[in-house]
Amino acid sequence: xxxxxxxxxxxxxxxxxxxxxxxxxxxxxxxxxxxxxxxxxxxxxxxxxxxxxxxxxxxxxxxxxxxxxxxxxxxxxxxxxxxxxxxxxxxxxxxxxxxxxxxxxxxxxxxxxxxxxxxxxxxxxxxxxxxxxxxxxxxxxxxxxxxxxxxxxxxxxxxxxxxxxxxxxxxxxxxxxxxxxxxxxxxxxxxxxxxxxxxxxxxxxxxxxxxxxxxxxxxxxxxxxxxxxxxxxxxxxxxxxxxxxxxxxxxxxxxxxxxxxxxxxxxxxxxxxxxxxxxxxxxx
Amino acid sequence: xxxxxxxxxxxxxxxxxxxxxxxxxxxxxxxxxxxxxxxxxxxxxxxxxxxxxxxxxxxxxxxxxxxxxxxxxxxxxxxxxxxxxxxxxxxxxxxxxxxxxxxxxxxxxxxxxxxxxxxxxxxxxxxxxxxxxxxxxxxxxxxxxxxxxxxxxxxxxxxxxxxxxxxxxxxxxxxxxxxxxxxxxxxxxxxxxxxxxxxxxxxxxxxxxxxxxxxxxxxxxxxxxxxxxxxxxxxxxxxxxxxxxxxxxxxxxxxxxxxxxxxxxxxxxxxxxxxxxxxxxxxxxxxxxxxxxxxxxxxxxxxxxxxxxxxxxxxxxxxxxxxxxxxxxxxxxxxxxxxxxxxxxxxxxxxxxxxxxxxxxxxxxxxxxxxxxxxxxxxxxxxxxxxxxxxxxxxxxxxxxxxxxxxxxxxxxxxxxxxxxxxxxxxxxxxxxxxxxxxxxxxxxxxxxxxxxxxx
Numbered sequence: 001x002x003x004x005x006x007x008x009x010x011x012x013x014x015x016x017x018x019x020x021x022x023x024x025x026x027x028x029x030x031x032x033x034x035x036x037x038x039x040x041x042x043x044x045x046x047x048x049x050x051x052x053x054x055x056x057x058x059x060x061x062x063x064x065x066x067x068x069x070x071x072x073x074x075x076x077x078x079x080x081x082x083x084x085x086x087x088x089x090x091x092x093x094x095x096x097x098x099x100x101x102x103x104x105x106x107x108x109x110x111x112x113x114x115x116x117x118x119x120x121x122x123x124x125x126x127x128x129x130x131x132x133x134x135x136x137x138x139x140x141x142x143x144x145x146x147x148x149x150x151x152x153x154x155x156x157x158x159x160x161x162x163x164x165x166x167x168x169x170x171x172x173x174x175x176x177x178x179x180x181x182x183x184x185x186x187x188x189x190x191x192x193x194x195x196x197x198x199x200x201x202x203x204x205x206x207x208x209x210x211x212x213x214x215x216x217x218x219x220x221x222x223x224x225x226x227x228x229x230x231x232x233x234x235x236x237x238x239x240x241x242x243x244x245x246x247x248x249x250x251x252x253x254x255x256x257x258x259x260x261x262x263x264x265x266x267x268x269x270x271x272x273x274x275x276x277x278x279x280x281x282x283x284x
Numbered sequence: 285x286x287x288x289x290x291x292x293x294x295x296x297x298x299x300x301x302x303x304x305x306x307x308x309x310x311x312x313x314x315x316x317x318x319x320x321x322x323x324x325x326x327x328x329x330x331x332x333x334x335x336x337x338x339x340x341x342x343x344x345x346x347x348x349x350x351x352x353x354x355x356x357x358x359x360x361x362x363x364x365x366x367x368x369x370x371x372x373x374x375x376x377x378x379x380x381x382x383x384x385x386x387x388x389x390x391x392x393x394x395x396x397x398x399x400x401x402x403x404x405x406x407x408x409x410x411x412x413x414x415x416x417x418x419x420x421x422x423x424x425x426x427x428x429x430x431x432x433x434x435x436x437x438x439x440x441x442x443x444x445x446x447x448x449x450x451x452x453x454x455x456x457x458x459x460x461x462x463x464x465x466x467x468x469x470x471x472x473x474x475x476x477x478x479x480x481x482x483x484x485x486x487x488x489x490x491x492x493x494x495x496x497x498x499x500x501x502x503x504x505x506x507x508x509x510x511x512x513x514x515x516x517x518x519x520x521x522x523x524x525x526x527x528x529x530x531x532x533x534x535x536x537x538x539x540x541x542x543x544x545x546x547x548x549x550x551x552x553x554x555x556x557x558x559x560x561x562x563x564x565x566x567x568x569x570x571x572x573x574x575x576x577x578x579x580x581x582x583x584x585x586x587x588x589x590x591x592x593x594x595x596x597x598x599x600x601x602x603x604x605x606x607x608x609x610x611x612x613x614x615x616x617x618x619x620x621x622x623x624x625x626x627x628x629x630x631x632x633x634x635x636x637x638x639x640x641x642x643x644x645x646x647x648x649x650x651x652x653x654x655x656x657x658x659x660x661x662x663x664x665x666x667x668x669x670x671x672x673x674x675x676x677x678x679x680x681x682x683x684x685x686x687x688x689x690x691x692x693x694x695x696x697x698x699x700x701x702x703x704x705x706x707x708x709x710x711x712x713x714x715x716x717x718x719x720x721x722x723x724x725x726x727x728x729x730x731x732x733x734x735x736x737x738x739x740x
Contacts, residue, residue, distance in 0.1 A: 054691075054695050056691055057687065057691065058687075082694065082699070082700065083691060083694035083695050084694040084695075084696075084697050084698055084699050084700070084702075084703075086695075087694065087695055087696060087697035088697050092695070093695050095692065095695075098692060099686070099688050099689045099691075099692040100689075101689050101692070101693065101706065101707060101710050102710055102711070102713075102714075103709065103710030103711055103712065103713030103714060104706055104707070104709065104710035104713070108706075109693065109696060109698075109706065110696075112696075112697070112698050112702065112706070113696035113697045113698065116696075116697035116698060116699075116702075117696075117697040124699060124701060124702045124705075155710070155713075156710075172696065176696070176697070
């Protein structure tokens with residue numbers, strides 16, 4: 001079976017939060033086994049795309065589609081699905097700022113997650129993956145990621161440092177082995193060594209089986225994950241897509257050329273950020 | 285229903301029929317309490333302890349002592365009794381799958397305060413442990429053993445319900461552990477009600493010097509919320525922890541949601557003694573509980589745990605007191621309550637430190653988690669300190685289940701319901717971590733998990 005023909009296709013996606021349009025027609029196609037980088041200035045809508053792909057209830061898809069294409073050609077628009085149904089179809093989001101769930105151990109969350117994702121028809125109350133098998137696998141994955149096994153006993157993201165949160169996200173990625181993953185700034189908050197380790201880990205976990213959208217401001221995470229395409233988002237749209245040289249350019253020179261080349265998107269960006277300012281003013 | 289008992293009244297006739305079965309000194313105390321009972325009316329909102337309690341629908345005249353239920357009357361299982369199946373779905377304790385069903389050193393089952401059955405491990409009894417209903421124990425133990433403790437800790441004149449209990453108590457248990465005897469396995473008292481029944485059980489636990497025991501009381505049955513008769517519990521618990529003794533006490537209140545529950549409970553912990561006291565409440569239509577811990581000897585230690593889950597229109601009110609009467613004692617209270625639907629939970633806590641109780645370390649905290657917009661939780665901590673060299677802290681939090689937490693867990697493949705149960709389980713984890721009796725922890729975790737519906 002070739003996994004190469006499995007695709008995640010985002011088409012003319014418009015997304016609003018509390019009635020305010022954030023994404024204004026995003027098009028993106030990721031094949032399973034491909035790595036794509038998504039860059040763009042703060043507030044351009046990168047995280048919104050990740051949330052929309054997973055189905056966050058506050059992110060309303062006003063038009064467009066998110067389709068999952070199976071190896072046999074079956075197409076399925078997932079926009080109406082619950083986030084857990086999407087996870088069970090093999091989608092994953094590594095959160096930029098993952099939520100703490102005090103009192104719930106990393107291992108407990110993961111055991112339920114693994115049970116559901118590997119057995120998508122599992123209903124609550126049905127048997128979980130066997131404890132022994134699960135523990136073995138978890139231990140092995142943690143040692144590959146150079147994580148202390150005590151980590152699994154800690155409460156999910158509760159009191160974690162920025163780096164620990166990101167490593168916990170990577171651990172979940174490794175255990176759940178999704179078909180398509182959005183990694184939202186998985187490098188932020190990590191020092192250079194940790195980013196290198198993260199980059200290597202992701203490369204090892206991903207391989208040919210995973211389609212990955214890496215949202216990042218830096219090149220370093222891409223060191224071991226050479227993107228097939230680099231996309232630039234501005235004002236809620238992907239305005240330019242190119243090879244890895246684009247990431248290098250943006251990293252060196254910033255977004256001035258992009259803004260100059262796409263004045264419409266830059267105008268949207270300005271409107272969105274002034275909207276943000278207005279909200280802040282209203283709140284204070 | 286055939287199990288409905290037409291109540292007699294709480295009157296002189298009922299009193300004398302109980303006195304007829306008692307040793308004379310017990311009967312005398314009943315009669316004194318009865319006088320007090322007759323002089324008191326229902327507590328009203330001018331009393332600080334009762335100002336948040338809705339008693340308008342409680343009709344005193346509708347209730348009386350239950351007569352012996354017929355053989356066809358239904359005993360209830362209690363949530364611990366089911367604790368033989370696997371807990372694979374249990375979020376709270378990953379090791380739960382490995383745990384064995386609990387073995388008991390003894391068990392008493394009552395229905396409407398009347399004994400149904402009791403047993404006590406022969407080996408345990410041979411070490412001088414007394415365990416039975418008050419009637420059973422008083423028949424074999426000398427007056428001098430029981431009398432100094434019987435209705436000594438709790439104030440039987442505190443209010444009408446305290447006096448009702450002191451006058452009309454029946455059933456419950458006496459546990460007496462001699463000096464130096466350490467029980468490994470728990471003793472279990474299961475008090476059941478028929479629909480419309482009354483239970484006025486009294487529990488007295490006395491641990492001698494250096495003794496160790498675990499005692500679990502559990503309630504079950506009575507009628508559901510609605511127009512039916514429900515049930516009435518008006519109980520009392522007295523715990524005496526001797527010097528260097530160690531008691532783990534668990535009270536699981538799991539009545540059906542039509543039952544009125546009034547309880548006055550007090551522990552006295554002597555020098556070097558340790559008490560771990562866990563209150564768990566899932567049931568009743570209304571609960572009014574006074575839970576007092578008195579640290580009466582130097583270096584006594586009390587840990588108090590509360591686990592409450594309310595739903596429907598349940599109303600649970602707790603007044604707790606950590607009274608430091610001696611120096612160098614530690615008290616540590618943690619209550620956690622999750623509220624669903626239109627239920628209400630009130631906790632009013634007080635740490636009182638006497639002048640002589642220097643080097644006191646007192647802590648109290650109550651956390652509530654709202655699962656519905658219509659639920660209401662009140663946490664009112666208080667300190668009253670007369671000594672000058674003490675460390676006392678308190679805290680209270682109130683929160684809601686965060687939608688972002690649910691979304692996060694959903695992104696990992698958990699359904700919204702599963703995620704909600706996970707978050708609530710996590711909320712209770714801190715207090716479950718303190719309950720050192722695994723089967724109790726597991727039974728509570730499962731009972732709570734079953735009750736959680738989708739969080740909107």
